[in-house]
Amino acid sequence: xxxxxxxxxxxAAVTLVVSAVYAAxxxxxxxxxxxxxxxxVRPMLLAIGAALVLNMVxxxxxxxxxxxxxAEIYRHGEHIGFYVLAAVAAAALVLTLAQFAHFWIANTxxxxxxxxxxxxxxxKISAYRRGF
Amino acid sequence: MAKRxxxxxxxxxxxxxxxxMTQADLAERIGVTRQTVIAIEQGRYSxxxxxxxxxxxxFGTPLEEVFQYPDAPDGDHA
Numbered sequence: 001x002x003x004x005x006x007x008x009x010x011x012a013a014v015t016l017v018v019s020a021v022y023a024a025x026x027x028x029x030x031x032x033x034x035x036x037x038x039x040x041v042r043p044m045l046l047a048i049g050a051a052l053v054l055n056m057v058x059x060x061x062x063x064x065x066x067x068x069x070x071a072e073i074y075r076h077g078e079h080i081g082f083y084v085l086a087a088v089a090a091a092a093l094v095l096t097l098a099q100f101a102h103f104w105i106a107n108t109x110x111x112x113x114x115x116x117x118x119x120x121x122x123x124k125i126s127a128y129r130r131g132f
Numbered sequence: 133m134a135k136r137x138x139x140x141x142x143x144x145x146x147x148x149x150x151x152x153m154t155q156a157d158l159a160e161r162i163g164v165t166r167q168t169v170i171a172i173e174q175g176r177y178s179x180x181x182x183x184x185x186x187x188x189x190x191f192g193t194p195l196e197e198v199f200q201y202p203d204a205p206d207g208d209h210a
Binding site: 001002003004005064067068069070128130131132 | 136137163164165166167168171174175176177179180183
């Protein structure tokens with residue numbers, strides 16, 4: 001497995017774990033009271049920060065450089081992931097226009113980034129494993 | 133099941149004919165990772181024209197001896 005492929009696996013795993021922990025924390029708070037009173041800002045910022053730090057710390061390190069296949073697979077994955085990001089971000093726009101609470105808008109945007117990361121990673125892993 | 137390109141190649145046999153050159157050696161000489169050489173050999177990745185020419189140059193053979201593009205069974209050349 002190349003360094004770039006290991007990096008994609010790490011990125012997907014970190015995204016999955018951090019977003020699952022965030023979702024568990026938020027769902028517990030939602031169950032405890034009205035959505036308008038839920039403090040989601042600090043957990044969300046912590047989740048974003050934790051994902052960034054974890055990717056830097058547990059991500060593979062090495063001197064192997066990215067080659068043309070890595071670059072093509074990266075572009076392909078990001079291209080597909082963009083459509084997911086755009087679709088869910090459009091949903092967040094609709095929520096904003098409909099004047100939903102910030103809680104829903106912020107979490108929809110967070111979901112957009114999580115789904116973007118997971119989709120692009122899945123596409124890249126498939127390209128590495130099955131061919132491209 | 134892995135997606136295979138229609139491009140076939142003779143890299144494996146050319147490596148053995150070139151003093152049992154390893155995939156790592158070939159990768160080093162053309163500036164890609166060993167995994168990319170494996171993917172090319174197995175038909176899971178079609179390299180750029182530039183890398184294809186570099187591979188041919190390593191073996192000192194014309195491009196057509198390294199890579200082949202057979203006609204489709206129905207005669208479709210697209």
